Amino acid sequence: MQDIEVNVEKLWEVEERIINHGSGNAQEKIHEELKNRFIDKLQDINVIGENQEDRKDEHIKGIKGCVEYIYSEEFMTDIFGSTKTKDNVVKKNYTITDIYNWLLDDYYQVNYAIKFKNRPLGALSPGQKGLVLMKIFLLLDNENKPLLIDQPEDNLDNKSVFKDLVNDFKEIKKKRQIIIATHNPNLVVNTDSEQVIVARFDDVPAKDKPRIMYTCGSLENKEIRKLVCDILEGGDQAFIKREQRYSLKFDE
Structure with a gap:
C-alpha cells in the first residue's frame, strides 16, 4: 500500500x-x-x-x-x-x-491529491486507476468477511500484477479469506493460494460428461499444477519462480 x-x-x-x-x-x-x-x-x-x-x-x-x-x-x-x-x-x-x-470563514483550505508512482490519478490508465481504487479499498476496509474479486488483473501487465497485486493479497489474506476469479498465473501461484479451482468448458462434450467441469486442489497437487500450466499463459514460469523463492521442487 x-x-x-x-x-x-x-x-x-x-x-x-x-x-x-x-x-x-x-x-x-x-x-x-x-x-x-x-x-x-x-x-x-x-x-x-x-x-x-x-x-x-x-x-x-x-x-x-x-x-x-x-x-x-x-x-x-x-x-x-x-x-x-x-x-x-x-x-x-x-x-x-x-x-x-x-x-x-476559514481562510485556508486543505488540498489533497492521490498519486500512484508519482503520477496523479487523472493521468493513470484505466487499469491503474482500478488498481489504486482497489488498494484504497483494501487499505481502509477492516472487515474480516470473505472478499470476492473478479479479475483484478484487467488492463494490467504481468509486471504490475506481480509487483502491485500479489503482495497486497498475501498481506490481506492474513486476516480474511480472499476468493479471486482470474486468468493470471501470478495471482494463482504467487499468492500461495491454499485452494485452486480450475473451471473447464468443453465445446463438444463427450457422452455422459458435463459440459463444464471443475477440478480443485492445492498448488502442490500434480494435476492442479498441470492444469494451471496448460490453461494459464505463463503458468510454468510462475511455478518456477515460486519454487526458487521457497527452495521447493515438485515432481513433474
Missing part, C-alpha cells in the same frame, strides 16, 4: 500566500472595521471605579450589548456603509448570514 500517497498542503504555505497577496482587500478592511467598532463599544463601558463588585452586572450588560451589536442589522449597516463593498453586497443579494459566514 506504500505506493499510494496522499499529499496535504501545509497550512503555513497557505498563510504565506495570503500574506504575500497584500493587504487592502475588502475582507481585510471589514475585519479592521469590525475590530475598531468593537473596541469603541468596549471603551464606552466604564470599568474603572472604586466599587467594581457593585457594578459587575453593569459591566456584563455592556459586554453583552457589544456582542449583540455585532450580530445586529445596525452593525451590518455601519460596516457596509463605510466601505466600498456595500454596492457589491446589495447587487449580489447577500444576506447577513452570508456575510458572517464569509467574514468568519
